[in-house]
Amino acid sequence: MLKNYFxxxxxxxxxxxxxxxxSLFGISFTLTILMVLTAFIDKVGNSKYPDKNRDxxxxxxxxxxxxxxxxxxxxxxxxxxxxNKYAGSLKxxxxxxxxxxFNFSSAYVNxxxxxxxxxxxxxxxxxxxxxxxxEGKPFSKVQVDQAAKVAVISEDTRTAYFGANQHALGxxxxxxxxxxxxxxxxxxxxxxxxxxxxxxxxxxxxxxEDYRSKALGGSYTAVLMAAxxxxxxxxxxxxATAVSKIKxxxxxxxxxxxxxxxxxxxxxxxxxxxxxxxxxxxxYLGLFIFVVLFLMLPAINLVNVNITRIMERSxxxxxxxxxxxxxxxxxxxxxVENIILTLLGGVIGIGFSLLAIAFVNAxxxxxxxxxxxxxLVLLYSLVVCxxxxxxxxxxxxxxMSRLNVVTALKxx
Amino acid sequence: MISLQNxxxxxxxxxxxxxxxxxxxxxxxxxxxxxxxxxxGCGKSTLLNIIGLLDLPSKGSINIDAQPTGNLSDxxxxxxxxxxxxxxxxxxxxxxxxQVLDNVELPLLYRDTTAxxxxxxxxxxxxxxxxxxxxxxxxxxxxxxxxxxxxxxxxIVGKPEIILADEPTGNLDSAMGNEIMDIxxxxxxxxxxxxxxxxxxxxxxxxxxxxxxxFDGSQVx
Ligand SMILES: Nc1ncnc2c1ncn2[C@@H]1O[C@H](COP(=O)(O)OP(=O)(O)OP(=O)(O)O)[C@@H](O)[C@H]1O
Ligand SMILES: [Mg+2]
Numbered sequence: 001m002l003k004n005y006f007x008x009x010x011x012x013x014x015x016x017x018x019x020x021x022x023s024l025f026g027i028s029f030t031l032t033i034l035m036v037l038t039a040f041i042d043k044v045g046n047s048k049y050p051d052k053n054r055d056x057x058x059x060x061x062x063x064x065x066x067x068x069x070x071x072x073x074x075x076x077x078x079x080x081x082x083x084n085k086y087a088g089s090l091k092x093x094x095x096x097x098x099x100x101x102f103n104f105s106s107a108y109v110n111x112x113x114x115x116x117x118x119x120x121x122x123x124x125x126x127x128x129x130x131x132x133x134x135e136g137k138p139f140s141k142v143q144v145d146q147a148a149k150v151a152v153i154s155e156d157t158r159t160a161y162f163g164a165n166q167h168a169l170g171x172x173x174x175x176x177x178x179x180x181x182x183x184x185x186x187x188x189x190x191x192x193x194x195x196x197x198x199x200x201x202x203x204x205x206x207x208x209e210d211y212r213s214k215a216l217g218g219s220y221t222a223v224l225m226a227a228x229x230x231x232x233x234x235x236x237x238x239x240a241t242a243v244s245k246i247k248x249x250x251x252x253x254x255x256x257x258x259x260x261x262x263x264x265x266x267x268x269x270x271x272x273x274x275x276x277x278x279x280x281x282x283x284y285l286g287l288f289i290f291v292v293l294f295l296m297l298p299a300i301n302l303v304n305v306n307i308t309r310i311m312e313r314s315x316x317x318x319x320x321x322x323x324x325x326x327x328x329x330x331x332x333x334x335x336v337e338n339i340i341l342t343l344l345g346g347v348i349g350i351g352f353s354l355l356a357i358a359f360v361n362a363x364x365x366x367x368x369x370x371x372x373x374x375x376l377v378l379l380y381s382l383v384v385c386x387x388x389x390x391x392x393x394x395x396x397x398x399x400m401s402r403l404n405v406v407t408a409l410k411x412x
Numbered sequence: 413m414i415s416l417q418n419x420x421x422x423x424x425x426x427x428x429x430x431x432x433x434x435x436x437x438x439x440x441x442x443x444x445x446x447x448x449x450x451x452x453g454c455g456k457s458t459l460l461n462i463i464g465l466l467d468l469p470s471k472g473s474i475n476i477d478a479q480p481t482g483n484l485s486d487x488x489x490x491x492x493x494x495x496x497x498x499x500x501x502x503x504x505x506x507x508x509x510x511q512v513l514d515n516v517e518l519p520l521l522y523r524d525t526t527a528x529x530x531x532x533x534x535x536x537x538x539x540x541x542x543x544x545x546x547x548x549x550x551x552x553x554x555x556x557x558x559x560x561x562x563x564x565x566x567x568i569v570g571k572p573e574i575i576l577a578d579e580p581t582g583n584l585d586s587a588m589g590n591e592i593m594d595i596x597x598x599x600x601x602x603x604x605x606x607x608x609x610x611x612x613x614x615x616x617x618x619x620x621x622x623x624x625x626x627f628d629g630s631q632v633x
Binding site: 315409 | 507523
């Protein structure tokens with residue numbers, strides 16, 4: 001039976017080339033976009049290099065100050081002073097890594113300009129973030145305290161500055177007229193790991209921004225690492241208590257919000273966070289609505305095209321009914337047909353996705369980001385396909401099957 | 413075999429109401445070859461469709477093989493059509509996307525059969541109508557007469573006791589028409605199949621056992 005459905009499905013698809021093309025294009029295109037997006041979210045949300053202790057870490061990425069009287073709001077990273085004072089003094093974290101967001105700068109090699117994004121860190125940072133060192137090691141607490149002009153650079157920077165596969169350890173990199181001695185070279189980090197990305201890492205004591213400044217806002221974020229994952233809630237609570245005790249002494253602001261968030265929540269907070277709301281609920285709701293709307297497009301298209309097919313295939317429906325097909329059998333046939341169509345679209349979509357991902361990786365649109373199509377994504381896509389097949393097949397099939405036999409046979 | 417009591421069929425549209433069949437009473441014996449004639453629009457097709465359980469009468473009842481059909485569900489009607497009835501239409505109604513053999517196998521799909529059985533039965537049916545050399549063709553590659561023979565093969569493949577034919581030779585020239593008629597006569601004679609045929613051609617009607625004439629929805633003879 002199924003074989004016969006398959007036969008007629010293929011025959012119909014071949015005869016109606018334009019319809020087939022439109023349907024397959026709709027499905028495979030949507031799937032491709034969804035899969036690349038999923039691969040991307042998966043990468044951003046789940047990749048662990050160099051943040052290997054994520055399950056026992058919390059992130060302080062944003063500080064919001066509000067002035068109720070005058071309506072002022074300021075939102076951004078914190079100052080070194082603030083993080084060191086309030087996060088650095090907590091009991092639960094075993095380490096508190098503090099680092100600046102990356103800053104743009106450039107260096108010159110043989111008159112060629114190299115863009116270098118550099119980042120200031122404290123010494124603890126290197127104990128939390130487990131970078132893979134190709135050469136050397138991180139700078140030490142002593143070097144940080146002495147404000148030694150030392151740097152850890154990324155593999156890309158080493159290649160750009162010293163040439164491919166050249167050693168850099170002990171050599172100097174000059175940026176903005178300052179010479180830094182290279183003490184370590186690390187494997188690249190993609191920019192999507194926004195708290196860990198950098199081309200060059202320097203002791204925070206070298207920062208131009210006066211790290212002793214008592215302003216609360218600045219350009220730093222912190223990673224708090226607990227002894228184990230079970231201590232994480234306690235750590236968040238301890239930080240919240242510490243923040244609640246802060247007296248805001250500013251003429252513009254009277255309220256202050258700062259949270260130690262799980263990784264992804266922190267990420268979302270930067271974009272959607274307002275006051276004590278991290279925006280994560282809004283994010284998931286928005287994502288859900290987006291995906292549903294996005295899936296609806298090809299589904300509605302398919303429903304439409306399928307309904308138009310009613311008249312065209314009414315003679316077939318009439319014949320099948322006359323020779324003993326019940327309405328239920330016909331619904332089944334048309335749904336199977338539609339699922340075959342959508343699965344075909346799914347397979348094509350997977351092919352396109354592989355191509356698109358290979359293209360994104362090769363073109364280096366986002367440096368150092370290697371997208372992969374994982375099996376989970378594949379599974380999702382398969383489920384999505386079946387969902388399409390059912391959604392767009394059941395209603396038209398139901399309508400088709402209810403056609404009166406005589407009417408169906410008359411229509412030509 | 414077929415028994416109609418007081419069949420009425422009314423078609424209602426927004427403005428008009430057509431009485432397509434008016435108090436038809438008809439008994440068809442097992443093994444009988446009956447033809448129906450009458451001017452265009454007199455209700456011949458309507459009657460045949462009602463006998464074939466493709467359409468419901470507005471009033472009256474139909475028994476097929478002594479079984480009342482009035483209270484059957486969609487599924488039961490489909491099953492009855494599949495087991496007892498075979499249809500032949502004026503415009504063939506083959507499925508253009510399917511090869512001849514698959515077209516002929518169609519009624520068997522809705523029965524409990526294996527692919528092998530279906531193949532054997534369909535091949536045998538095509539042999540009977542003299543088309544065993546065209547099994548891989550598509551309907552569009554056949555002449556009108558050949559298409560109607562495929563349609564006959566499809567109608568007989570499930571060995572139904574009754575065949576209902578609505579102007580089976582209506583689209584064919586007389587030579588082709590005679591060939592088709594010979595096949596039907598042979599089926600009736602050799603297999604004892606009961607046949608009800610609508611026709612415009614008196615020569616065809618003459619070859620059958622009995623003639624029923626309709627005029628304006630009523631039986632006149
Ligand atoms: N679906 C319908 N809706 C309204 N009226 C209909 C419908 N089908 C048939 N009729 C009417 O019922 C009457 C009988 O139609 P039917 O098709 O049975 O005629 P017929 O005898 O088969 O004619 P022909 O020889 O031209 O095929 C006609 O007057 C026709 O207009
Ligand atoms: Mg007619």
